Amino acid sequence: MSRMEKRFPTxxxxxxxxxxxxxxxxxxxxxxxxxxxxxxxxxxxxxxxGNDQALFDAPKGRMVMSVDGHVVSPLFFPGGxxxxxxxxxxxNDVAMSGARPxxxxxxxxxxxxxxxxDLEKIVISMAMAAKEAGVPVVTGDTxxxxxxxxxxxxxxxxxxxxxxxxxxxxxxxxxxxDAILISGHIGDHGVAIMSSRENLAFETEIVSDSAAxxxxxxxxxxxxxxxxxxxxxxxxxxxxxxxEIAYQAExxxxxxxxxxxxRGEVDAACEFLGLDPLYVxxxxxxxxxxxxxxxxxxxxIMQAHPLSTDAAIIGEVVEDDMGFVTMETGFxxxxxVDWLAGEQLPRIC
Amino acid sequence: MKYVDEFRxxxxxxxxxxxxxxxxxxxxxxxxxxxxxxxTHAIFRYGVQDLMPENVHFVHGPGCPVCVLPIPRIDNxxxxxxxxxxxxxxxxxxRVPASKKNSxxxxxxxxxxxxxxxxxxxxxxxxxxxxxxEVVFFAIGxxxxxxxxxxxxxxxxxxxxxxFSVFCNHVLTPAAIxxxxxxxxxxELGQVHIDGFYGPSHVSSIIGSAPYDYFAxxxxxxxxxAGFEPLDxxxxxxxxxxxxxxxxxxxxxxxxxxxxPEGNEKAQNLVSEVFELRRAFEWRGxxxxxxxxxxxxxxxxxxxxxxxxTLTESTGKDVKGCECPAILRGVKKPTxxxxxxxxxxPDNPQGSCMVSSEGSCAAYxxxxxxxxxxxxxxxxxxxx
Numbered sequence: 172m173s174r175m176e177k178r179f180p181t182x183x184x185x186x187x188x189x190x191x192x193x194x195x196x197x198x199x200x201x202x203x204x205x206x207x208x209x210x211x212x213x214x215x216x217x218x219x220x221g222n223d224q225a226l227f228d229a230p231k232g233r234m235v236m237s238v239d240g241h242v243v244s245p246l247f248f249p250g251g252x253x254x255x256x257x258x259x260x261x262x263n264d265v266a267m268s269g270a271r272p273x274x275x276x277x278x279x280x281x282x283x284x285x286x287x288x289d290l291e292k293i294v295i296s297m298a299m300a301a302k303e304a305g306v307p308v309v310t311g312d313t314x315x316x317x318x319x320x321x322x323x324x325x326x327x328x329x330x331x332x333x334x335x336x337x338x339x340x341x342x343x344x345x346x347x348x349d350a351i352l353i354s355g356h357i358g359d360h361g362v363a364i365m366s367s368r369e370n371l372a373f374e375t376e377i378v379s380d381s382a383a384x385x386x387x388x389x390x391x392x393x394x395x396x397x398x399x400x401x402x403x404x405x406x407x408x409x410x411x412x413x414x415e416i417a418y419q420a421e422x423x424x425x426x427x428x429x430x431x432x433x434r435g436e437v438d439a440a441c442e443f444l445g446l447d448p449l450y451v452x453x454x455x456x457x458x459x460x461x462x463x464x465x466x467x468x469x470x471x472i473m474q475a476h477p478l479s480t481d482a483a484i485i486g487e488v489v490e491d492d493m494g495f496v497t498m499e500t501g502f503x504x505x506x507x508v509d510w511l512a513g514e515q516l517p518r519i520c
Numbered sequence: 521m522k523y524v525d526e527f528r529x530x531x532x533x534x535x536x537x538x539x540x541x542x543x544x545x546x547x548x549x550x551x552x553x554x555x556x557x558x559x560t561h562a563i564f565r566y567g568v569q570d571l572m573p574e575n576v577h578f579v580h581g582p583g584c585p586v587c588v589l590p591i592p593r594i595d596n597x598x599x600x601x602x603x604x605x606x607x608x609x610x611x612x613x614x615r616v617p618a619s620k621k622n623s624x625x626x627x628x629x630x631x632x633x634x635x636x637x638x639x640x641x642x643x644x645x646x647x648x649x650x651x652x653x654e655v656v657f658f659a660i661g662x663x664x665x666x667x668x669x670x671x672x673x674x675x676x677x678x679x680x681x682x683x684f685s686v687f688c689n690h691v692l693t694p695a696a697i698x699x700x701x702x703x704x705x706x707x708e709l710g711q712v713h714i715d716g717f718y719g720p721s722h723v724s725s726i727i728g729s730a731p732y733d734y735f736a737x738x739x740x741x742x743x744x745x746a747g748f749e750p751l752d753x754x755x756x757x758x759x760x761x762x763x764x765x766x767x768x769x770x771x772x773x774x775x776x777x778x779x780x781p782e783g784n785e786k787a788q789n790l791v792s793e794v795f796e797l798r799r800a801f802e803w804r805g806x807x808x809x810x811x812x813x814x815x816x817x818x819x820x821x822x823x824x825x826x827x828x829x830t831l832t833e834s835t836g837k838d839v840k841g842c843e844c845p846a847i848l849r850g851v852k853k854p855t856x857x858x859x860x861x862x863x864x865x866p867d868n869p870q871g872s873c874m875v876s877s878e879g880s881c882a883a884y885x886x887x888x889x890x891x892x893x894x895x896x897x898x899x900x901x902x903x904x
Contacts, residue, residue: 435521438521439521439524442521442524447565493890495889495890497890500565500566500567501528501530502528502530502533502566502567502568502571502750503530503533503534503537503567503570503571504566504567504568504569504570504571504750505567505570505890505891506564506565506566506567506887506888507886507887507888507889507890509866509885509886509887510867512865512866512867512882512886513614513615513866513867
């Protein structure tokens with residue numbers, strides 16, 4: 172029997188307690204928060220080593236690493252919260268290389284006064300998302316900033332993964348003639364977030380599409396290892412992602428508006444707010460580029476996966492030294508789908 | 521989406537395009553000015569131009585609410601914020617260039633308390649939540665946005681909100697259209713040839729179609745009040761072409777599902793209860809236009825930021841080389857401006873027309889620049 176004295180005579184008050192400066196001070200209060208909130212829920216072998224780092228064997232092959240900071244407002248929204256989002260977002264960034272994600276780290280910046288009950292809710296949500304994805308949070312960090320210097324909680328997650336031999340997935344590999352596929356309806360996440368913002372509150376049944384896509388990616392690369400590029404169209408929506416890749420690969424793209432999956436409710440909300448759904452964020456979708464002769468195979472594989480039953484071929488890559496992404500509109504005209512300038516704003520008049 | 525998709529139907533568009541092509545006289549040019557930024561936006565976003573014959577030209581007018589506000593007024597809004605007030609405004613206003621390369625968004629980054637709001641109700645809420653701070657609503661826009669501002673003033677008065685005021689910059693559409701038609705460029709010099717107008721859509725839902733009767737008659741130009749959907753624009757084009765071909769100059773209403781001859785009398789009464797005409801107001805691009813804007817009535821003087829605060833008379837001018845003034849009058853096209861697409865882009869706007877998606881430069885750039893060889897079409901004067 173250990174003679175170590177009990178570190179924390181009373182449990183942390185997770186019902187009514189609030190984050191205070193001692194939770195980031197390096198003292199006993201911080202150790203207690205880590206033990207009774209973070210370690211308790213993230214619970215896994217590597218984390219439980221109890222060190223400032225996680226120690227594991229490096230797998231064979233090429234590794235990828237990606238980091239993502241999460242500052243979403245509101246913290247809780249229909250279909251998710253900042254916790255699950257911070258797990259899905261980084262897993263997806265890792266997976267878009269074709270990789271199998273292995274481990275995550277999580278850095279928390281907490282604002283003084285933030286309710287511990289909300290923090291625990293967020294941590295539970297992260298732990299569940301990580302468990303479901305099979306990608307554990309193996310190391311972490313907590314800092315506390317004074318009231319007014321944060322927005323409740325900011326979470327930064329880093330992920331690492333391993334890419335199997337034979338895959339060469341990069342935005343730079345996209346070639347004229349490639350087919351452009353999307354895994355499902357666009358704009359769900361952004362509209363769900365907007366519907367729950369205080370000053371824009373409107374009623375909708377749309378929920379965020381936040382999801383980890385590495386399972387889908389695994390199916391896709393197994394069936395069509397010739398995939399040239401994958402990317403998740405998050406901030407800036409589909410439009411931003413396509414422009415990034417057009418620039419990276421020095422190609423143009425041509426889209427067909429009528430082929431782009433869009434829910435009626437999302438379309439209506441965007442119409443109402445004066446927004447263009449092409450620029451609205453997604454958190455559980457991916458865009459894929461593959462040689463045209465593989466497009467139907469890839470589409471079939473995607474439609475067979477529960478996260479992408481509504482996948483569609485939405486356009487093609489063309490030669491264009493200006494790098495324009497153009498779209499044949501549902502109306503029969505043509506327009507550019509440009510980078511987003513500033514923030515997307517509701518129209519006035 | 522019901523009540524929307526019907527107005528974006530490809531097959532109807534094709535039929536209308538065929539009718540327009542059949543009725544447009546190939547021996548002449550049709551220069552049609554859309555007053556409203558909403559029309560400009562629809563034309564570009566849906567690619568309506570691609571469905572038009574070559575001799576039908578859209579001339580983009582001054583009806584973009586943030587584009588027409590002159591720099592001194594934006595300087596004043598920044599000044600209010602620098603004096604310590606919370607300045608609330610619609611999002612589009614944030615990036616519009618002010619003097620000395622400043623803008624509301626830059627002033628905000630430099631420490632001023634400037635907040636983007638979606639409605640006047642948000643501004644009132646901010647005032648209630650910050651009783652120790654002055655809260656100014658930077659009110660802009662045409663007749664469409666005026667009634668909500670009137671409501672905010674009435675609510676503030678009823679609640680005796682001591683810290684709320686409105687910096688009023690509401691402007692009037694008919695006065696501006698008339699001013700364009702009276703300008704020497706149109707009347708005497710013939711630099712701008714306008715054969716007809718698409719009348720405002722949302723604005724007309726408030727003021728009705730009757731206010732356009734005068735200038736259709738006086739200037740002998742047809743006006744078709746047109747909805748903001750792409751099929752509205754196409755149908756209105758056909759109606760304008762028919763009038764032009766027949767030598768008619770009537771006010772016609774294509775947007776009958778919303779606009780009546782009298783307009784929304786309730787909104788009109790609300791506006792006249794709170795606002796009165798200014799003798800003159802400066803518009804970017806048009807200069808001083810008589811009786812073209814509203815100010816707050818004496819009865820609501822306590823809530824008028826212009827009376828409540830001392831504002832410096834700014835002499836801020838547009839960036840050198842910026843053609844926004846001429847573009848807003850329809851004298852030049854965005855592509856005629858040397859700054860267009862070089863130093864002036866939506867990410868780095870030098871002039872107001874490059875900011876809002878309703879501004880013609882931003883619309884040209886964001887939706888249409890892949891066909892710049894078409895956009896660089898013959899200048900208007902050569903098109904006659």
